[in-house]
Amino acid sequence: MSGSNNPFLNGLWRQNPTFVQILGMCPTLAITNSVSNAVAMGLATAFVLTISNGLISAIRNHVPKQVRIATYIAIIATAVTITDYLVKAISINVYRALGPFIPLIVANCLILERAEAFAAKKPVIPSILDGAGMGLGFAFGLSCLGTVREVLGAGTFLGIHLFGPNFEPWVLFLLPPGGFIALAIWLLLFASFRERNRNLLQIQPVEQKS
Amino acid sequence: MNEALGHIFVDAFLINNFVLCVFLGMCPFLGLSAKFSTSWRMGVSVMFVITVSSVLSFGTNLILVAFHAEYLRLITYIVIIAATVQLTEMFIKKHSPALFRELGIYLPLITTNCAVLAVPLFQTARGYNLLQSTVFAVAASGGFCLAMVLLSLARERTELSDVPSLARGTAAALVLASVLSLAFMGFAGMGGGG
Numbered sequence: 001m002s003g004s005n006n007p008f009l010n011g012l013w014r015q016n017p018t019f020v021q022i023l024g025m026c027p028t029l030a031i032t033n034s035v036s037n038a039v040a041m042g043l044a045t046a047f048v049l050t051i052s053n054g055l056i057s058a059i060r061n062h063v064p065k066q067v068r069i070a071t072y073i074a075i076i077a078t079a080v081t082i083t084d085y086l087v088k089a090i091s092i093n094v095y096r097a098l099g100p101f102i103p104l105i106v107a108n109c110l111i112l113e114r115a116e117a118f119a120a121k122k123p124v125i126p127s128i129l130d131g132a133g134m135g136l137g138f139a140f141g142l143s144c145l146g147t148v149r150e151v152l153g154a155g156t157f158l159g160i161h162l163f164g165p166n167f168e169p170w171v172l173f174l175l176p177p178g179g180f181i182a183l184a185i186w187l188l189l190f191a192s193f194r195e196r197n198r199n200l201l202q203i204q205p206v207e208q209k210s
Numbered sequence: 211m212n213e214a215l216g217h218i219f220v221d222a223f224l225i226n227n228f229v230l231c232v233f234l235g236m237c238p239f240l241g242l243s244a245k246f247s248t249s250w251r252m253g254v255s256v257m258f259v260i261t262v263s264s265v266l267s268f269g270t271n272l273i274l275v276a277f278h279a280e281y282l283r284l285i286t287y288i289v290i291i292a293a294t295v296q297l298t299e300m301f302i303k304k305h306s307p308a309l310f311r312e313l314g315i316y317l318p319l320i321t322t323n324c325a326v327l328a329v330p331l332f333q334t335a336r337g338y339n340l341l342q343s344t345v346f347a348v349a350a351s352g353g354f355c356l357a358m359v360l361l362s363l364a365r366e367r368t369e370l371s372d373v374p375s376l377a378r379g380t381a382a383a384l385v386l387a388s389v390l391s392l393a394f395m396g397f398a399g400m401g402g403g404g
Contacts, residue, residue: 022240022380023237024237025233025236025237025240026233026234026235026236026237026324028236029233029236030232030233030234069292069318069321070289070292073288073289073292073321074285074288074289077284077285077288078285080284081281081284081285084284085281100328100331100332100335103284103327103331104234104324104327104328104331106284106288106327107288107321107322107323107324107326107327107328108322108324109237109319109322112322175395176230176231176233176391176394176395177388177389177391177392177395178388179233179388180384180385180387180388180391181384181385181388183384184377184381184382184384184385184388187380187381187384188376188377188381191376191377191381192376195376
């Protein structure tokens with residue numbers, strides 16, 4: 001239970017943006033047809049989220065309540081523009097693969113949600129930790145989905161062939177319908193995990209009494 | 211550059227349907243599609259916002275290019291969208307208070323609907339002129355509306371059936387979306403000529 005007070009671990013696991021909060025679904029489904037793209041997208045989002053959470057938290061006492069959303073969006077858009085140029089400078093191939101989805105990080109509901117729910121109320125250091133935790137949790141979710149889709153859809157992991165030459169790729173998983181199905185399977189898996197944990201927590205006190 | 215208007219329309223409406231094939235606007239698609247009445251109203255509001263913001267950002271982009279300030283594009287577009295959403299909110303509040311109460315919290319969230327931001331970005335990247343941009347915006351948002359309505363109708367039907375408790379809600383909606391998406395893959399053949 002001590003983990004719930006740590007904003008970093010909270011975002012990484014307990015409130016995982018992909019599997020628990022179901023936020024930021026567009027890049028989750030669109031960019032996960034290979035593991036490397038999923039990781040790149042996850043890291044870019046984590047970077048933006050850390051910067052925006054830190055900045056928003058730093059100015060939280062100076063922004064009037066009525067214009068706060070517009071201010072947050074302007075800050076997020078600045079962070080995304082920086083990321084856009086950074087990715088372009090670091091690797092042009094990654095930039096081409098992610099395509100329009102880097103500028104679209106602005107419209108990722110996860111980032112605005114964290115700004116509103118956490119950074120607007122808490123001091124700078126916890127906000128940065130929360131941003132990094134949530135961002136990495138998001139990257140983790142994307143890589144989970146990307147692994148399933150790449151292994152089943154192309155028979156590779158990070159471009160390395162896993163199976164023999166007779167493997168017939170299940171192309172459906174690289175196409176849009178496969179994205180929906182793979183995400184549904186992951187959600188079911190995590191829901192059953194949580195259900196089991198809840199049952200265990202309910203049973204324990206009873207055992208202690210008897 | 212000189213794509214026929216009809217081709218742009220069919221491409222954005224069916225072949226590359228924003229929701230089911232390009233994965234844009236997932237949040238309202240999964241979050242607001244439980245009831246038909248909410249979903250079509252949301253779809254129409256999004257259509258309005260997308261069309262207005264597309265025309266406005268086309269004009270703004272001309273100014274940005276004239277001043278060599280393309281790096282401000284993203285920030286300008288998102289400000290335009292936020293303003294359009296505010297406008298829609300005021301419009302609906304005045305003309306239909308009942309609808310305003312029903313859409314409630316979701317109206318401001320149109321700002322963070324990536325389909326809305328994607329239309330101006332795509333039309334700039336593809337170099338569409340004003341008429342092409344408008345057709346593209348109407349078709350893309352119409353496709354969004356169509357997908358919302360289809361999914362909400364399917365979800366209303368499954369409401370009565372016996373779904374395992376674990377899969378209720380998002381997981382079941384995702385499976386339905388996947389079947390819809392499979393159906394939309396059939397339209398891919400229509401793009402061969404273009």
